[in-house]
Amino acid sequence: MNHASECLRCVRFLSFTRLPQLRVPLAAVLGLAMLAATAQAGEGPVLSLPGAKLPVAVAVDLPESAAEPAAGRELAEVNSEVRVPVQLAPRVAADGTIAAGGGQVLAVIPPVAEPPAQRQFRLERTAAAGDGAVSRFQFVTMNDRTLQVTDQDKPVLAYNYGTITGQNVPASDPRRTRGCYLHPLWGLDGEILTDDFPKDHYHHHGAFWAWPHVLIDGKEYDLWTNAGIEQRFVRWLHQQAGPVAAVIGVENGWFVGDRQVATERVWMRAFRAGEGERSLDLEIYLVPLVPLSLQGAGGKSYGGLTVRFAVQREADAAITVPAGKTTEDLYETPLEWADLTTQITGAPHRSGGAVFVHPQHPNFPPTWLTRHYGPLCVGWPGVHARQYEPGQPHRLPYRLWLHRGEVDVEQLRAQYAAFTAGAQARWDAR
Secondary structure, eight states, X not given: OOHHHHHHHHHHHHHTOOBTXXXXXXXXXXXXXXXXXXXXXXXXXXXXXXXXXXOEEEEEEOSSOOOSOOSSEEEXXXXXXXXXXXXEEEEEOTTSSEEEEXXXXXXXXXXXXXXXXXXXXXXXXXXXXXXXXXXXXXXXXXXXXXXXXXXTTEEEEEEEOSOEEOTTXXXXXXXXXXXXXXXXXXXXXXXXXXXXXXTTXXXXXSEEEEOSEEEETTEEEBTTTTBSOEEEEEEEEEEEEOSSEEEEEEEEEEEETTEEEEEEEEEEEEEOOOSSEEEEEEEEEEEESSOEEEEOOTTTOOOEEEEEBOOSOGGXXXXXXXXXXXXXXXXXXXXXXXXEEEOOTTOSSOEEEEEEEOTTSTTSSOEEEEOTTSEEEEESSOSSOEEEOTTOOEEEEEEEEEEESOOOHHHHHHHHHHHHHHHTOEEEOO
Protein backbone atom coordinates (compact mmCIF):
# COMPACT_ATOMS: atom_id res chain seq x y z
CA MET A 1 0.00 0.00 0.00
CA ASN A 2 1.46 3.44 -0.91
CA HIS A 3 1.75 6.36 1.52
CA ALA A 4 -1.14 8.30 0.00
CA SER A 5 -3.49 5.34 0.52
CA GLU A 6 -2.31 4.97 4.11
CA CYS A 7 -3.00 8.65 4.74
CA LEU A 8 -6.49 8.46 3.28
CA ARG A 9 -7.26 5.53 5.60
CA CYS A 10 -5.99 7.68 8.50
CA VAL A 11 -8.22 10.57 7.39
CA ARG A 12 -11.31 8.33 7.33
CA PHE A 13 -10.49 6.95 10.77
CA LEU A 14 -9.87 10.34 12.40
CA SER A 15 -12.90 11.91 10.76
CA PHE A 16 -15.25 9.45 12.45
CA THR A 17 -13.37 9.04 15.73
CA ARG A 18 -14.22 11.06 18.83
CA LEU A 19 -11.43 11.33 21.39
CA PRO A 20 -11.20 13.63 24.43
CA GLN A 21 -9.98 17.12 23.42
CA LEU A 22 -9.60 16.05 19.77
CA ARG A 23 -11.58 18.18 17.34
CA VAL A 24 -10.23 17.64 13.84
CA PRO A 25 -11.77 19.23 10.73
CA LEU A 26 -11.57 16.93 7.71
CA ALA A 27 -9.66 19.46 5.59
CA ALA A 28 -7.12 19.96 8.37
CA VAL A 29 -6.58 16.21 8.76
CA LEU A 30 -6.09 15.85 5.01
CA GLY A 31 -3.46 18.62 5.07
CA LEU A 32 -1.53 16.89 7.85
CA ALA A 33 -1.88 13.48 6.22
CA MET A 34 -0.56 14.66 2.88
CA LEU A 35 2.28 16.51 4.61
CA ALA A 36 3.27 13.29 6.36
CA ALA A 37 2.95 11.31 3.11
CA THR A 38 5.32 13.57 1.20
CA ALA A 39 7.78 13.45 4.10
CA GLN A 40 7.74 9.63 4.01
CA ALA A 41 8.54 9.81 0.33
CA GLY A 42 11.59 12.02 1.06
CA GLU A 43 9.89 15.15 -0.19
CA GLY A 44 8.18 18.17 1.33
CA PRO A 45 9.36 20.80 3.78
CA VAL A 46 12.29 20.31 6.14
CA LEU A 47 12.47 21.74 9.63
CA SER A 48 15.80 23.49 10.12
CA LEU A 49 17.22 24.88 13.35
CA PRO A 50 20.68 25.74 14.67
CA GLY A 51 22.60 22.96 16.37
CA ALA A 52 22.83 23.20 20.16
CA LYS A 53 24.74 21.41 22.90
CA LEU A 54 21.61 20.96 25.02
CA PRO A 55 18.05 19.71 24.42
CA VAL A 56 15.98 22.22 22.43
CA ALA A 57 12.28 22.56 23.27
CA VAL A 58 10.49 23.64 20.10
CA ALA A 59 7.06 25.04 19.33
CA VAL A 60 6.94 25.76 15.59
CA ASP A 61 3.99 26.34 13.28
CA LEU A 62 3.42 23.83 10.49
CA PRO A 63 3.87 25.24 6.97
CA GLU A 64 0.46 24.01 5.73
CA SER A 65 -3.04 23.42 7.06
CA ALA A 66 -2.81 20.77 9.73
CA ALA A 67 -4.76 19.19 12.53
CA GLU A 68 -4.95 19.52 16.24
CA PRO A 69 -3.25 16.69 18.18
CA ALA A 70 -3.00 13.30 16.50
CA ALA A 71 -0.84 10.37 17.50
CA GLY A 72 1.68 8.59 15.33
CA ARG A 73 3.97 11.40 14.17
CA GLU A 74 7.64 12.07 14.80
CA LEU A 75 10.49 14.18 13.49
CA ALA A 76 13.10 12.17 11.58
CA GLU A 77 16.50 13.82 11.29
CA VAL A 78 17.84 14.02 7.74
CA ASN A 79 20.87 11.75 7.23
CA SER A 80 20.65 10.48 10.78
CA GLU A 81 18.96 7.78 12.86
CA VAL A 82 17.59 10.33 15.32
CA ARG A 83 13.79 10.26 15.62
CA VAL A 84 11.96 12.64 17.94
CA PRO A 85 8.40 12.24 19.32
CA VAL A 86 6.14 15.17 18.59
CA GLN A 87 2.85 16.59 19.76
CA LEU A 88 0.60 18.49 17.39
CA ALA A 89 -1.18 21.49 18.90
CA PRO A 90 -3.23 24.40 17.53
CA ARG A 91 -1.49 27.30 15.84
CA VAL A 92 -1.89 30.62 17.65
CA ALA A 93 -2.94 33.70 15.69
CA ALA A 94 -1.38 37.16 16.06
CA ASP A 95 -4.07 38.21 18.57
CA GLY A 96 -3.68 35.09 20.72
CA THR A 97 -6.77 33.26 19.44
CA ILE A 98 -6.57 29.84 17.79
CA ALA A 99 -5.79 30.29 14.10
CA ALA A 100 -8.44 29.03 11.68
CA GLY A 101 -6.09 26.63 9.88
CA GLY A 102 -2.80 24.91 10.48
CA GLY A 103 -1.17 23.52 13.56
CA GLN A 104 1.96 23.64 15.66
CA VAL A 105 4.63 21.01 16.28
CA LEU A 106 5.88 20.61 19.85
CA ALA A 107 9.06 18.60 20.37
CA VAL A 108 12.18 18.36 22.50
CA ILE A 109 15.15 17.89 20.15
CA PRO A 110 17.90 15.83 21.86
CA PRO A 111 21.49 17.04 21.58
CA VAL A 112 24.21 15.21 19.67
CA ALA A 113 27.86 14.91 20.61
CA GLU A 114 29.09 17.33 17.94
CA PRO A 115 26.14 19.47 16.83
CA PRO A 116 26.35 20.76 13.26
CA ALA A 117 25.67 24.38 12.44
CA GLN A 118 22.16 23.37 11.27
CA ARG A 119 20.05 20.32 12.01
CA GLN A 120 17.25 19.24 9.67
CA PHE A 121 14.16 17.11 10.26
CA ARG A 122 11.13 15.83 8.35
CA LEU A 123 7.74 15.12 9.87
CA GLU A 124 6.98 11.42 9.37
CA ARG A 125 4.60 8.76 10.58
CA THR A 126 6.08 6.71 13.41
CA ALA A 127 7.32 3.25 12.45
CA ALA A 128 5.27 1.76 15.29
CA ALA A 129 2.86 3.22 17.79
CA GLY A 130 4.30 3.15 21.28
CA ASP A 131 4.59 4.92 24.59
CA GLY A 132 5.71 8.11 22.86
CA ALA A 133 2.09 8.82 21.99
CA VAL A 134 0.85 8.37 25.56
CA SER A 135 0.30 11.54 27.56
CA ARG A 136 2.48 11.93 30.64
CA PHE A 137 0.63 15.10 31.69
CA GLN A 138 -2.69 15.49 33.43
CA PHE A 139 -4.97 18.38 34.35
CA VAL A 140 -6.41 18.38 37.86
CA THR A 141 -9.28 20.72 38.70
CA MET A 142 -8.48 21.69 42.29
CA ASN A 143 -11.63 23.80 42.80
CA ASP A 144 -13.57 26.49 40.92
CA ARG A 145 -10.50 28.76 40.91
CA THR A 146 -7.41 26.67 40.19
CA LEU A 147 -6.30 24.26 37.45
CA GLN A 148 -3.21 22.17 38.23
CA VAL A 149 -0.85 20.43 35.79
CA THR A 150 1.05 17.27 36.71
CA ASP A 151 3.82 15.42 34.88
CA GLN A 152 3.84 11.69 35.67
CA ASP A 153 1.78 12.51 38.76
CA LYS A 154 4.28 15.13 39.99
CA PRO A 155 2.95 18.71 40.28
CA VAL A 156 4.31 21.20 37.73
CA LEU A 157 2.20 24.35 37.98
CA ALA A 158 -1.14 25.73 39.03
CA TYR A 159 -2.97 28.39 37.07
CA ASN A 160 -5.33 30.45 39.22
CA TYR A 161 -8.06 31.59 36.86
CA GLY A 162 -10.50 32.52 39.61
CA THR A 163 -10.23 34.92 42.53
CA ILE A 164 -7.67 33.94 45.17
CA THR A 165 -7.86 35.60 48.59
CA GLY A 166 -4.80 36.31 50.73
CA GLN A 167 -6.11 35.60 54.19
CA ASN A 168 -3.12 37.39 55.73
CA VAL A 169 -3.98 40.65 53.93
CA PRO A 170 -6.31 43.16 55.64
CA ALA A 171 -9.87 43.06 54.28
CA SER A 172 -9.73 46.76 53.35
CA ASP A 173 -6.59 46.31 51.22
CA PRO A 174 -7.28 45.90 47.43
CA ARG A 175 -4.26 43.57 47.28
CA ARG A 176 -6.19 40.94 49.26
CA THR A 177 -7.70 39.34 46.12
CA ARG A 178 -6.08 38.30 42.85
CA GLY A 179 -6.72 36.14 39.82
CA CYS A 180 -5.20 35.17 36.46
CA TYR A 181 -1.70 34.12 37.55
CA LEU A 182 0.60 31.13 38.02
CA HIS A 183 1.23 29.78 41.53
CA PRO A 184 2.65 27.51 42.66
CA LEU A 185 5.43 26.70 40.26
CA TRP A 186 7.00 23.48 41.50
CA GLY A 187 10.66 22.56 41.22
CA LEU A 188 12.05 19.21 40.11
CA ASP A 189 12.00 17.81 43.66
CA GLY A 190 8.46 18.94 44.46
CA GLU A 191 9.52 22.15 46.20
CA ILE A 192 7.37 25.25 45.72
CA LEU A 193 9.54 27.82 43.94
CA THR A 194 7.15 30.79 43.99
CA ASP A 195 5.61 32.90 46.75
CA ASP A 196 2.08 34.31 47.02
CA PHE A 197 0.91 37.31 49.08
CA PRO A 198 4.31 37.60 50.88
CA LYS A 199 4.18 39.84 53.93
CA ASP A 200 6.78 42.24 52.52
CA HIS A 201 4.79 42.81 49.29
CA TYR A 202 1.19 41.58 49.44
CA HIS A 203 0.68 42.29 45.74
CA HIS A 204 3.41 39.87 44.60
CA HIS A 205 1.82 36.63 43.44
CA GLY A 206 3.75 33.80 41.82
CA ALA A 207 4.35 34.46 38.13
CA PHE A 208 2.15 37.38 37.11
CA TRP A 209 2.02 40.28 34.65
CA ALA A 210 0.78 43.70 35.69
CA TRP A 211 1.55 47.40 35.31
CA PRO A 212 1.62 50.16 37.96
CA HIS A 213 0.58 52.92 35.55
CA VAL A 214 -2.35 52.31 33.18
CA LEU A 215 -3.78 55.54 31.73
CA ILE A 216 -7.32 55.44 30.27
CA ASP A 217 -9.41 58.50 29.34
CA GLY A 218 -7.04 60.75 31.25
CA LYS A 219 -7.34 58.73 34.48
CA GLU A 220 -4.59 56.55 35.91
CA TYR A 221 -5.15 53.05 37.30
CA ASP A 222 -2.78 50.61 39.01
CA LEU A 223 -3.01 47.00 37.83
CA TRP A 224 0.08 46.23 39.90
CA THR A 225 -1.88 46.56 43.16
CA ASN A 226 -5.43 46.14 41.80
CA ALA A 227 -6.24 49.81 42.41
CA GLY A 228 -9.29 50.60 40.27
CA ILE A 229 -8.56 47.93 37.65
CA GLU A 230 -8.27 44.13 37.73
CA GLN A 231 -7.76 41.04 35.60
CA ARG A 232 -10.69 38.62 35.33
CA PHE A 233 -11.06 35.22 33.69
CA VAL A 234 -13.25 35.20 30.56
CA ARG A 235 -12.89 31.75 28.96
CA TRP A 236 -10.60 28.84 28.21
CA LEU A 237 -9.12 28.79 24.71
CA HIS A 238 -7.51 25.34 24.87
CA GLN A 239 -6.35 22.59 27.22
CA GLN A 240 -4.21 19.73 26.01
CA ALA A 241 -2.18 17.06 27.80
CA GLY A 242 0.21 15.16 25.55
CA PRO A 243 3.48 13.19 25.45
CA VAL A 244 5.64 16.29 24.97
CA ALA A 245 3.88 19.11 26.82
CA ALA A 246 0.83 20.35 28.64
CA VAL A 247 -0.73 23.29 26.79
CA ILE A 248 -3.11 25.86 28.27
CA GLY A 249 -4.69 28.78 26.41
CA VAL A 250 -6.80 31.25 28.39
CA GLU A 251 -8.52 34.57 27.74
CA ASN A 252 -8.82 37.19 30.47
CA GLY A 253 -10.01 40.77 30.51
CA TRP A 254 -8.85 43.97 32.17
CA PHE A 255 -11.87 45.50 33.86
CA VAL A 256 -12.54 48.93 35.32
CA GLY A 257 -15.73 48.17 37.19
CA ASP A 258 -17.94 46.45 34.63
CA ARG A 259 -16.14 47.99 31.67
CA GLN A 260 -13.62 45.80 29.86
CA VAL A 261 -10.73 47.92 28.60
CA ALA A 262 -8.34 45.24 27.29
CA THR A 263 -8.23 41.58 26.35
CA GLU A 264 -5.40 39.43 27.61
CA ARG A 265 -4.76 36.01 26.06
CA VAL A 266 -2.12 33.77 27.59
CA TRP A 267 -0.59 30.53 26.27
CA MET A 268 1.41 28.25 28.56
CA ARG A 269 3.41 25.22 27.40
CA ALA A 270 5.00 23.09 30.12
CA PHE A 271 7.47 20.74 28.41
CA ARG A 272 8.34 17.37 29.90
CA ALA A 273 11.11 17.43 32.50
CA GLY A 274 14.66 16.75 31.39
CA GLU A 275 17.68 15.86 33.48
CA GLY A 276 17.10 18.19 36.43
CA GLU A 277 15.39 20.90 34.39
CA ARG A 278 12.12 21.92 32.76
CA SER A 279 11.09 24.55 30.21
CA LEU A 280 7.83 26.44 30.60
CA ASP A 281 6.97 28.75 27.70
CA LEU A 282 4.71 31.70 28.38
CA GLU A 283 3.19 33.93 25.68
CA ILE A 284 1.10 36.95 26.68
CA TYR A 285 -1.01 38.70 24.04
CA LEU A 286 -2.40 42.12 24.99
CA VAL A 287 -5.16 43.66 22.88
CA PRO A 288 -6.40 47.09 24.05
CA LEU A 289 -10.12 47.70 23.56
CA VAL A 290 -9.77 51.44 24.23
CA PRO A 291 -6.80 53.80 23.82
CA LEU A 292 -4.52 53.26 26.80
CA SER A 293 -0.93 53.78 27.85
CA LEU A 294 1.34 51.59 29.95
CA GLN A 295 4.29 52.69 32.06
CA GLY A 296 6.66 50.99 34.46
CA ALA A 297 7.79 52.26 37.84
CA GLY A 298 10.16 55.20 37.53
CA GLY A 299 13.73 54.47 38.58
CA LYS A 300 13.01 50.74 38.90
CA SER A 301 11.35 49.54 35.67
CA TYR A 302 8.95 46.95 37.09
CA GLY A 303 5.76 46.62 35.10
CA GLY A 304 5.20 43.53 32.96
CA LEU A 305 6.14 39.93 33.72
CA THR A 306 7.27 39.33 37.31
CA VAL A 307 8.25 36.05 38.99
CA ARG A 308 8.32 36.19 42.79
CA PHE A 309 10.52 33.40 44.13
CA ALA A 310 10.05 31.97 47.63
CA VAL A 311 13.34 33.25 49.04
CA GLN A 312 13.58 32.52 52.77
CA ARG A 313 16.77 34.48 53.46
CA GLU A 314 18.02 37.18 51.12
CA ALA A 315 21.60 36.08 51.79
CA ASP A 316 20.76 32.65 50.32
CA ALA A 317 19.68 34.06 46.95
CA ALA A 318 22.08 34.12 44.00
CA ILE A 319 21.16 36.18 40.93
CA THR A 320 23.00 35.58 37.65
CA VAL A 321 22.67 37.68 34.47
CA PRO A 322 24.53 37.49 31.12
CA ALA A 323 27.49 39.45 32.57
CA GLY A 324 27.80 36.98 35.46
CA LYS A 325 26.71 36.70 39.07
CA THR A 326 25.63 39.98 40.64
CA THR A 327 25.62 40.73 44.36
CA GLU A 328 23.76 44.00 43.81
CA ASP A 329 20.13 44.51 42.87
CA LEU A 330 19.79 45.87 39.32
CA TYR A 331 17.58 48.79 38.28
CA GLU A 332 16.47 49.65 34.73
CA THR A 333 19.04 47.25 33.31
CA PRO A 334 18.66 45.84 29.77
CA LEU A 335 18.91 42.04 29.95
CA GLU A 336 18.15 39.05 27.75
CA TRP A 337 17.70 36.85 30.84
CA ALA A 338 18.18 36.57 34.58
CA ASP A 339 18.28 33.62 37.01
CA LEU A 340 17.55 33.36 40.73
CA THR A 341 18.74 30.34 42.74
CA THR A 342 18.09 29.81 46.43
CA GLN A 343 17.48 27.20 49.13
CA ILE A 344 13.78 26.44 49.46
CA THR A 345 12.82 25.28 52.94
CA GLY A 346 12.60 21.49 53.04
CA ALA A 347 14.10 20.98 49.58
CA PRO A 348 17.02 18.52 49.27
CA HIS A 349 18.99 20.84 46.96
CA ARG A 350 19.27 24.48 46.03
CA SER A 351 17.05 25.24 43.05
CA GLY A 352 15.62 28.11 41.08
CA GLY A 353 14.61 29.43 37.74
CA ALA A 354 15.57 31.76 34.93
CA VAL A 355 13.38 34.07 32.90
CA PHE A 356 14.44 34.06 29.23
CA VAL A 357 13.18 36.83 26.95
CA HIS A 358 12.38 35.74 23.39
CA PRO A 359 14.48 37.57 20.73
CA GLN A 360 11.22 38.72 19.06
CA HIS A 361 10.02 40.45 22.23
CA PRO A 362 9.18 44.14 21.58
CA ASN A 363 11.93 46.58 22.54
CA PHE A 364 14.38 43.67 22.94
CA PRO A 365 16.20 43.49 25.27
CA PRO A 366 13.82 45.06 27.79
CA THR A 367 14.94 46.69 31.02
CA TRP A 368 14.68 44.75 34.31
CA LEU A 369 14.51 45.11 38.06
CA THR A 370 16.10 42.27 40.05
CA ARG A 371 15.83 41.86 43.83
CA HIS A 372 17.62 39.31 45.99
CA TYR A 373 14.62 39.07 48.32
CA GLY A 374 12.67 37.31 45.56
CA PRO A 375 11.32 39.08 42.47
CA LEU A 376 12.68 39.09 38.91
CA CYS A 377 10.80 41.83 37.02
CA VAL A 378 10.85 42.29 33.25
CA GLY A 379 10.03 45.92 32.48
CA TRP A 380 8.01 46.53 29.33
CA PRO A 381 7.53 49.04 27.85
CA GLY A 382 9.78 50.56 30.53
CA VAL A 383 9.71 53.74 32.59
CA HIS A 384 8.44 55.97 29.76
CA ALA A 385 4.70 55.81 29.02
CA ARG A 386 3.68 54.37 25.65
CA GLN A 387 0.29 54.71 24.02
CA TYR A 388 -1.45 51.65 22.53
CA GLU A 389 -4.38 51.78 20.17
CA PRO A 390 -7.54 49.64 20.25
CA GLY A 391 -7.43 46.36 18.34
CA GLN A 392 -3.63 46.21 17.96
CA PRO A 393 -2.24 43.01 19.55
CA HIS A 394 1.12 42.94 21.33
CA ARG A 395 2.89 39.60 21.90
CA LEU A 396 5.20 39.17 24.89
CA PRO A 397 6.99 35.76 24.69
CA TYR A 398 9.15 34.26 27.46
CA ARG A 399 10.53 31.00 28.76
CA LEU A 400 10.71 30.11 32.44
CA TRP A 401 13.57 27.63 32.75
CA LEU A 402 13.37 25.76 36.08
CA HIS A 403 16.36 23.84 37.40
CA ARG A 404 17.72 21.73 40.22
CA GLY A 405 20.97 22.80 41.87
CA GLU A 406 23.29 25.74 41.42
CA VAL A 407 23.98 26.96 37.87
CA ASP A 408 26.79 29.16 36.61
CA VAL A 409 26.79 31.78 33.90
CA GLU A 410 28.15 29.41 31.24
CA GLN A 411 25.35 26.90 31.85
CA LEU A 412 22.78 29.68 31.64
CA ARG A 413 24.27 31.06 28.44
CA ALA A 414 24.12 27.57 26.91
CA GLN A 415 20.47 27.17 28.00
CA TYR A 416 19.59 30.54 26.51
CA ALA A 417 21.36 29.52 23.27
CA ALA A 418 19.18 26.38 23.20
CA PHE A 419 16.10 28.57 23.71
CA THR A 420 17.03 30.88 20.83
CA ALA A 421 17.86 27.85 18.64
CA GLY A 422 14.26 26.70 19.10
CA ALA A 423 13.04 30.21 18.35
CA GLN A 424 14.88 30.04 14.99
CA ALA A 425 13.28 26.76 13.88
CA ARG A 426 11.87 27.17 10.36
CA TRP A 427 10.34 25.00 7.63
CA ASP A 428 12.28 25.10 4.35
CA ALA A 429 10.48 24.11 1.13
CA ARG A 430 12.11 21.18 -0.69
